[in-house]
Amino acid sequence: MASQVPKLLTSTSFTACGAPKWLSYCWRLLLLLVLLPHVAFSGQIVKYLPGFDGELPFKLETGYVSVGDSELFYYFIESQGDPQEDPIFLWLTGGPGCSSFSGIIYEIGPLEFDINRYKGGLPKLKYYPYAWTKTASFIFLDAPVGTGFSYSRTPQGWLTSDSESAEQSYQFLRQWLLEHPQYLLVQLFIGGDSYSGITVPLITQKVVEANEAMVYPYLNLKGYLLGSPATDQLLNANAKIIFAHRMALISDQLYEKLKTSCNDSYVDVDPSNTACVAALGTYEMCIKDLYTNDILEPSCVFASHRENPETVRRSAKENPKNFILSPPRIPELWCRNFNYVLAYVWSNNLEVQDALHVRKGAVSTWQRCNQTLSYTKDVQSVIDVHRYLSNKGLEVLVQNGDRDMVVPFVATQTWIKSLNLTISDEWRPWFVDGQVAGYTRKYVKYSQNATFYLTYATVKGGGHTAPEYYRRECYDMFQRWIHYYPL
Incomplete structure (x- = not known):
């Protein structure tokens, strides 16, 4: 395949320009026919998980993607809505070194532990209905290398940093989408929380620059999402x-x-x-x-x-x-730490690892957050990256729990203010079930032919990170934002 192709080959501009919807589907089919002969799939479908009664009520795929010396593990959960139209997210949990499984089970995914009836042994799983995957597909990535089930094939490959992790995650995304070309045409978002506030903007910038350089494949980037984001140390x-x-x-x-x-x-x-x-x-x-x-x-x-x-x-x-x-x-x-113990017990169970298609011997012990990474924090601030991205016509959601002292809302509001955006919707409460769930403000920036929107929201009473504390409220926040409704 050529390394560069015209933007038209992977653009969704057909229906946006007024062409009938059937033409968009025909173009999607043509794209798949072109790409599929060149695809080597790395993932496997998981229909059953130890601890969960019956077949999973959503599509789960797990696998590894090779990036240099690293083997990066992922959990892909397809949208339970309309996966051919719903957006897709690359999602990173913070740390650095916290497994994306933590995001699935405690924050935004369709599973949770049945902690109230736990009496020992393998923890039970149950379906959680207010999952962000109801309305979007998510690639939950264990990054950087050394996180979760991700590992390196060489000693040198275990050494990583902010900039290296961002590059590896970006390369992972490109390769994963080439293996799953049916998702190239849906809107793409990069998302993450906590320390991923450093890497998410860096990955987003790499996607923007590659698209502008017409690098193949064109990624249909729409925006990014940050929860309690580390931004400037x-x-x-x-x-x-x-x-x-x-x-x-x-x-x-x-x-x-x-x-x-x-x-x-x-x-x-x-x-x-x-x-x-x-x-x-x-x-x-x-x-x-x-x-x-x-x-x-x-x-x-x-x-x-x-x-x-x-x-x-x-x-x-x-x-x-x-x-x-x-x-x-x-x-x-x-x-709260009792909840975390269950993740260790479950993820280190050999039957669970077999069900997830984890490579035997690759990781001796799964850790929710690996605190022994060989990791260099070589990016102290990404405010300038946000400033650059504010000229690119993206949709952005940034949220904080207002009782979080790890990344206080004060810090987030300060760097947003430094971007010199225009306030389009003034500070006001947002509601769930008639109750104040937090406060929000919306910003806009017009540049050339692009319009940049940033929605900021607090979650009342929320900690670090907010979806773990107010899961239902954060689901409502997400589904309104992703469908372009005001919070």
Whole structure:
């Protein structure tokens, strides 16, 4: 195949220009006939999963795509609506190093653990109806290498970074779509949350630049979506002080002292600035016992199914607040980390791995979030990338839980403001079932023949990341936005 083709060959402009819908379908069929003889499929359909009763009520495909020395694992869930017309997302979970399975089971996918009746053994799965896959197809990618079931064939391949991960994810997307050409014609979005706020804009930029250079295949990019996104490391760190003050975690007096003595900069403070160092020490004392993912929830130890019981007992005795509390069947002792333990138990089960077509021996132990990656954070800010993309006529959704202290809403609102967009819809509440679910504002930017739209939304009471805490509300937010309705 040629490396470059005219944009027309993969464009969906037929119906947009007024041609009848049947012509669009005929063109789709022609495209498939051209591409299919060259396709080598890497994925396999999964109809049954251990722990789930009966056949899955949605199409699930899993597999690996080779990118350089890396074998990147994915879960593909086809839209339960109209997959020939509904958009498709490449979805990355944050970390870096958190498996996209976490996004499926805890945030936006059509499955959840039956935690209320768990009594040991293999956790049970049940269908979750308010999944984003009801109205869009999702490729949940384990990236970077070392995440979930993704691995490298060589020692050197385990070394990665922000820029390398973005390039690998971009190459994965191109190859996956070549293997699944029926999705080349639907609208494409890049999405992710938390630390993926760094890589998602970088991947989006690569798609834009390749399309403008007429690189084959043309990807029908429509926009991107970010949840609680890391964007600028310095901005995010400084915003936590403002957030702590707004949430009444620190006093007015301490906040004023911090601002004055630290000159509004709280990172890499000069040790000789004793007033600032002392104020920061008081600040750390005030917030150190909080669960920063959600300041309203109990702080518990990081969950792992391989936790040494003796270590846990000793930790509980020496520091009683640092232990995993009881399952949710004892609500007053509930801890969110119990949910995470179930993912370790389920994903490390050999029957589960066989059902998912995981390559034997590739990954010794599955981890929800791998904290031992050989990873370099070589991109400190992507604000300039957002500024570049704001000239490209894209649709963007950015959302924050308003009780998230990992990526405070203060930071997100600050970098959005720095883009100098025009406010098209003023700040207002948005509702689910007649109740305020959060607040939203919409921005617009006109440039040449393109119009850029950015919708920003908070999720009231939400943590990091918001869909894990308010799954139903975030589903309503997503399905309104993806169908071009106001929130």
